Structures are given as structure tokens and as C-alpha cells.
Amino acid sequence: DIQMTQSPSSLSASVGDRITITCRASQGINNYLAWFQQIPGKAPKSLIYDASTLQSGVPSKFSGSGSGTDFTLTISNLQPEDFATYYCQQYNSYPVTFGQGTKVEIK
């Protein structure tokens, strides 16, 4: 199975900050990498697919980059509604695997 490792596991940031979350795959996954946002008590929401393509309706403050094994999610101008847990997911091959999540908290 492909292992997905996110860093950091958690971070504290202030409203207005720009943050970056890293996701590393244990082997190359081409660009078949997605990012999801999960607010406590809610289902995950798709933000980005193919490493850098925003889902319809997702604001441009979210951006993704990377290829091969190393990927990043950047969120600019953090707002209260952005404080959540973020997961990466590879869909390159069976079985689908997710990162362990990065919890973004208010400083």
C-alpha cells in the first residue's frame, strides 16, 4: 500500500496568515493527489484534485502543488471558517490511502 505522510500533524495560526501543509507519498503517484477539508462534526469536503486543480466553487485562497511524491496545500488569508483538519489522498492505485490529517487551529 502507498503510505501518505502529512506534516505537520497540527499547527496553530492566526486569522490572515498563510500556511502550507505537506503530503509525502511512499512511492510516486503521478499527480493523482486530492486534498479534503473536514470541519468538526461534518463530512470531508473536496478542495483540490490532480494535485493542483480546484474543485468547482472552492475559493482561490486554496492552492495545491507538487508531483511525484511530494505535494503541498497552501491556504492564504486564513479565516475562521478555514480552521479544520485537512487530509491528502492518493488515487493513483489500489488501495486508496489518506494522510493522517493536519489539524489547523487558531493561535
Add this chain to the structure above:
Amino acid sequence: QVQLVQSGAEVKKPGASVKVSCKSSGYIFTTHFIHWVRQAPGLGLEWMGIMNPTGGSTTYAQKFQGRVIMTRDTSTSTVYMELSSLKSDDTAIYYCVRGSDSSWPWNYYYYIDVWGKGTTVTVSS
């Protein structure tokens, strides 16, 4: 808009089975795969498997093979996930998730996007 509406919470005893439903709307049911993903309390996301609603074919994660069955009813645009021989560590929220359009390139077989709200399954004696 695309919606996946799941059945209500369940409480089961160890050794029992649970069957969760997921009704799709807002798109043509047979054009998109459906996945199931679960999340144990306070933990991360775990993929269980995928179903093609057109022919009913399935691929399950190895961990659940022999214990999970995914079926569908095309007349009601509903997919079902049945998990048997329940244990306490099956306690989790179970999500159905829409997958790629089956006409997309095969590389997108495991792509997912729209999530249902989840069904809480509690296994306790």
C-alpha cells in the same frame, strides 16, 4: 445539486451485521462509481471499497474482503454497504462518496469528490 443521502445511525452488538444505504440524486446514478470510507472516533479516513452502479462490480480493500458486501438498486439510485461480524473497532462514521464518471480515463478509477453526511455505527455489547 449532487447529493448523497445516507440512512440513520445504528447500534449493533458484536458479531452482528449492519447495512447502510446511500441514495444519490442530482446526477445520473449509473454514470459515477460510489466508494465507502469510514472514520473511527477521533481518527483518520479509511477506504473500504468501490462499486460500479452500472453492472454492480466491486473492488474491496483487502482488510474488509470477506466481511463487506456492496450492492445497489438502480430503480431507487441507492447503494448499500453491509458489514458483517462486527467488532467494537468497527465503531465509526461510514461515508459514501461519489467517484469518477465511468467514462473518464481509467487513471481516475479511484477518484472521489462529493461525500454523504455519514452514518454513525456503534458496536457495543
